[in-house]
Amino acid sequence: MNKTVNQKAWFLVLPVLVLVAFSAVIPIMTVVNYSVQDTFGNNQFFWAGLEWFETMLHSERMWDALGRQLMFSAIILAIQIPLGVFVALNMPKSGFWSSFCLVMMSLPLLIPWNVVGTIWQIFGRVDIGLLGYTLDAIGIEYNYTQNVLAAWVTIIVMDVWHWTSLVALLAFAGLKSIPDAYYQAAKIDQASRWAVFRYIELPKMMGVLMIAILLRFMDSFMIYTEPFVVTGGGPGNSTTLLSIDLVKMALGQFDLGPAAAFSLMYYLVILMISWVFYTVMVNMDKKEEGK
Amino acid sequence: MAKITLDNLAHSYYPNATKEDDFALKELNHVWADGEAYALLGSSGCGKSTLLNIISGLLNPSQGRILFDDVDVTQASTADRNIAQVFQFPVVYDTMTVRDNLAFPLKNRGASAQYIADRVQQIGAMIGMEAELDKRARGLTADAKQKISLGRGMVREDVNALLFDEPLTVIDPHMKWELRTQLKSLHHEFGHTMIYVTHDQTEALTFADKVVVMYDGRVVQIGTPEQLFDKPEHTFVGYFIGSPGMNVIPAQVSGNAAIVQGMTVELGQSFGALDGKVEIGIRPEFVTLTEGKGLPVKVRRVEDVGRHKIIRAELFGEEINIVAGEDQTIGADMNCVTFDPDRVNVYVNDWLKEGEVAG
Numbered sequence: 001m002n003k004t005v006n007q008k009a010w011f012l013v014l015p016v017l018v019l020v021a022f023s024a025v026i027p028i029m030t031v032v033n034y035s036v037q038d039t040f041g042n043n044q045f046f047w048a049g050l051e052w053f054e055t056m057l058h059s060e061r062m063w064d065a066l067g068r069q070l071m072f073s074a075i076i077l078a079i080q081i082p083l084g085v086f087v088a089l090n091m092p093k094s095g096f097w098s099s100f101c102l103v104m105m106s107l108p109l110l111i112p113w114n115v116v117g118t119i120w121q122i123f124g125r126v127d128i129g130l131l132g133y134t135l136d137a138i139g140i141e142y143n144y145t146q147n148v149l150a151a152w153v154t155i156i157v158m159d160v161w162h163w164t165s166l167v168a169l170l171a172f173a174g175l176k177s178i179p180d181a182y183y184q185a186a187k188i189d190q191a192s193r194w195a196v197f198r199y200i201e202l203p204k205m206m207g208v209l210m211i212a213i214l215l216r217f218m219d220s221f222m223i224y225t226e227p228f229v230v231t232g233g234g235p236g237n238s239t240t241l242l243s244i245d246l247v248k249m250a251l252g253q254f255d256l257g258p259a260a261a262f263s264l265m266y267y268l269v270i271l272m273i274s275w276v277f278y279t280v281m282v283n284m285d286k287k288e289e290g291k
Numbered sequence: 292m293a294k295i296t297l298d299n300l301a302h303s304y305y306p307n308a309t310k311e312d313d314f315a316l317k318e319l320n321h322v323w324a325d326g327e328a329y330a331l332l333g334s335s336g337c338g339k340s341t342l343l344n345i346i347s348g349l350l351n352p353s354q355g356r357i358l359f360d361d362v363d364v365t366q367a368s369t370a371d372r373n374i375a376q377v378f379q380f381p382v383v384y385d386t387m388t389v390r391d392n393l394a395f396p397l398k399n400r401g402a403s404a405q406y407i408a409d410r411v412q413q414i415g416a417m418i419g420m421e422a423e424l425d426k427r428a429r430g431l432t433a434d435a436k437q438k439i440s441l442g443r444g445m446v447r448e449d450v451n452a453l454l455f456d457e458p459l460t461v462i463d464p465h466m467k468w469e470l471r472t473q474l475k476s477l478h479h480e481f482g483h484t485m486i487y488v489t490h491d492q493t494e495a496l497t498f499a500d501k502v503v504v505m506y507d508g509r510v511v512q513i514g515t516p517e518q519l520f521d522k523p524e525h526t527f528v529g530y531f532i533g534s535p536g537m538n539v540i541p542a543q544v545s546g547n548a549a550i551v552q553g554m555t556v557e558l559g560q561s562f563g564a565l566d567g568k569v570e571i572g573i574r575p576e577f578v579t580l581t582e583g584k585g586l587p588v589k590v591r592r593v594e595d596v597g598r599h600k601i602i603r604a605e606l607f608g609e610e611i612n613i614v615a616g617e618d619q620t621i622g623a624d625m626n627c628v629t630f631d632p633d634r635v636n637v638y639v640n641d642w643l644k645e646g647e648v649a650g
Contacts, residue, residue: 184349185382187369189443190399199384199395 034260052261062262064237065245066269069221072156072241076220079160081213084167085205088175089197091168102172105165117229120158124230144231148238155227155239162226163216170212174205210281214274221270242266293359293451295323295346295484300355302341316341317508318355323452325360326482328475330499332489334531338508339488343454346486347374359451376454377444380461381436383428389415390424393442400447410446417473418442433461441470445477452484459494471498492532504528520574522636524643529572529636535601535612537572537636544569544637547646552607554586559633560646567640575601575612577634580621585629593621604628 038048056062087105092098108116124144126132135142144151178200186196224243227233233240233248240248246266250259302316311317316338323329331339344350346357348369356365364372375396384392393411402410415421418438423431428439441458455474459467475498478485489495495502496516504512504519504527511525512518523529529537542549547561549571556571580590580602588604588611595617602613602621606628613628615621637644 179380179382181378181380181382184344184376185378185440185443187349188347188374188376189396190370191395192399195399199386203384203386 031260031263034256035264038257048257052257053265056258056261056265059258061245065240065242068238068240069242072223073217073220075156076159076163077213077216079156080164080167080216081209083160084164084212085171085209087164087168088171089201091172093176102169105168107165108162109165111162113225114229116158116162117226120154120161120226121230124154146235148235151231151235151239155230158226158230159220159223163219167209167212167216170208171205174208175201178204206284210277210284214277214281217277218270218274221273293484294325294361295452296356296358296361297321297323297346298356298358300345300352300357302338302345302350302352302354314353315508316345316352319510321503321510321513323484323486325484327501328478328485328487328499330487330489330495330502331505332492332495332502332531333505334490337505339490339505340456342505343376343456343486343488346452347376347454348372349376373447373449373451374454375444375447375450375452377440377456377458379457381433381440383431383436383439385427385429387428388425389420389428389431389439392428392439393424393446396443396447410448414442414446417445417477418470434463434466437461438470441474448481450483452486455485455487457488457490459489467494474498492534496532504531506531521634522643523572526570526572526638526641529574533574533576535575535614537574538578538611539570539572539638540606540609540611542569542571544571549635549637551586556586556630556635557632558635558637558646560637560648562637562644562646565637565639565644570638570641572636572638573630573634575614577631578611578613579629579631580604580613580615580625581627581629582622582624583627585627587626588628590621590625 035052036048036050037045038051039045091101111119123129124132124142126136126143132142132144141147142150144154182200182204183196186200191199222243223241224247227239227241228244228247231239233244237245243266246259246262249255249262297319299318299320300316301314301318303314305313319342331342333339341350345352348364348367348371352365356363358364359372384395387395390411393414394407397407397410411424412421415424418441420435420438420442423435428436431439437458444453444455459470462470471494474485474487477483487495487498489498496519500515501513502516502519503510504525506525506527512523512528514522514524519528519532523532523537526537526539529539540551542551542556544550544558544562544565547558549556549558551571558571579585580588586606588606591603591605594601594603597617599617600615600619600621602615604611604613611628637646
């Protein structure tokens with residue numbers, strides 16, 4: 001069969017190109033533009049080359065924020081993934097209570113970020129917040145505006161409260177897709193509860209769990225609103241995560257050049273880690289099939 | 292190995308069943324003899340799998356008892372009953388190798404490593420997967436997975452019974468034959484009590500010593516393949532077993548004759564007065580197409596299936612099937628049928644009625 005050649009077909013791609021250009025390419029190129037220039041006001045820009053990138057790479061401030069960010073994401077994943085799986089395993093499998101649990105668990109997911117932040121900000125206040133007041137009353141020293149540990153515990157518990165349901169819902173979907181015959185066969189084979197989890201439930205959930213890990217990693221790595229509302233990055237810089245630091249630099253100090261370089265590197269880190277995740281996931285599937 | 296007794300057993304999926312229709316499995320008393328191979332045959336949804344799951348303990352019956360060698364196990368767990376069961380769709384543990392899959396039931400029971408290794412090797416050979424023992428189970432075909440499931444079912448030697456729930460549905464036809472033969476030889480070798488659920492009559496008839504036919508939650512007949520063919524106790528058995536199934540024709544019966552639409556059909560037995568819905572059943576193999584003798588039929592079409600011919604005809608507006616020899620010619624003027632009197636069965640309300648042998 002002869003293929004007809006018609007270069008006009010390229011015009012069909014044009015709408016998408018325009019859309020992508022305005023939604024992604026042009027904004028990113030603006031940032032790239034800022035990152036290689038310097039300004040002293042008056043809208044006058046001077047070429048700065050890779051200077052800002054070098055500065056940022058040697059900036060202790062950024063490395064500290066990155067360290068805090070990685071710690072935050074690691075703690076979040078270490079708590080939310082096992083907890084979500086645990087919740088999913090213990091949910092009623094069908095009937096009224098199953099739907100009830102699903103709806104109740106979806107509620108935190110529907111609350112806007114800044115509202116979640118506000119809820120916990122007030123909840124944790126020692127003077128009027130239920131949690132803060134109660135802890136204080138029973139003699140536990142808790143003040144997220146002064147105590148670093150208290151601030152970290154608050155933002156972590158808040159994120160766990162907000163997002164564990166997502167992991168639980170995904171894990172539950174994975175569990176529901178396991179045919180009854182597997183459980184029956186396990187009974188016949190006299191598998192222990194642990195063996196059922198290890199050899200049936202976990203392998204069948206692996207696919208959705210990888211997605212859950214990826215989603216939770218990306219989200220927690222980019223988190224801004226909730227900790228900003230609760231702690232504002234404090235006390236000191238102790239809860240200043242990457243995006244909070246970035247906003248401080250770009251809008252607080254108006255250091256456009258360094259902030260642009262910073263955000264590009266931030267973006268590349270997320271892209272890289274997500275790509276590694278994706279590759280690992282795809283290869284895992286391939287390996288399993290090829291074996 | 293054990294004798295399995297079902298005592299007054301019945302099961303309903305409704306919590307408070309009273310009507311007979313609510314029961315997926317109607318009241319049943321039966322003894323599965325130790326070491327026999329049974330096939331449980333019936334159409335989909337007739338309660339076969341329910342019965343099987345009750346025997347293996349996956350399901351608790353609404354009423355009645357189950358005894359293994361006269362020990363009541365009704366409340367015992369699947370583990371305590373020590374039963375092996377193979378399901379319709381392959382169940383394998385994806386992340387394990389084939390070897391670990393086969394070893395799993397033995398490991399869970401704490402068998403010695405040496406025994407497990409030997410036994411797994413033996414079963415691997417039996418299902419023809421020795422070469423694949425160290426492969427992961429996940430990437431295998433449905434065929435291979437089901438063979439692993441079968442292997443896992445057979446790996447324990449001390450089981451009380453082996454239950455199969457339509458295990459060969461997903462398997463290729465030629466492989467089906469081979470596996471069924473393997474199962475049979477396994478049965479001869481170890482003498483396990485085996486119950487094999489299927490809706491395929493060929494499978495049932497070739498596998499089992501005794502076939503249990505179920506219909507609408509009830510066991511309608513238990514017998515050898517020969518008994519099922521010659522004397523179906525229920526019209527369903529007649530219709531379900533045989534290809535094509537038995538012809539069932541409404542009739543009045545008195546003495547040793549049946550009256551079909553005013554025409555007399557001779558019977559091999561004689562009957563007293565019969566109440567209810569009376570029908571006569573005759574297998575297509577014992578119907579002969581004639582020229583002008585017997586009941587009038589209209590031949591619709593003739594199917595030549597190689598070994599014999601199946602004639603689809605119409606008798607008083609109802610379909611009737613006739614099996615004729617391969618070399619018999621079907622002439623245009625053959626418009627009547629006769630029945631072999633000794634092969635005509637009489638049914639009252641769908642159940643077989645035995646009469647006196649006519650003197």
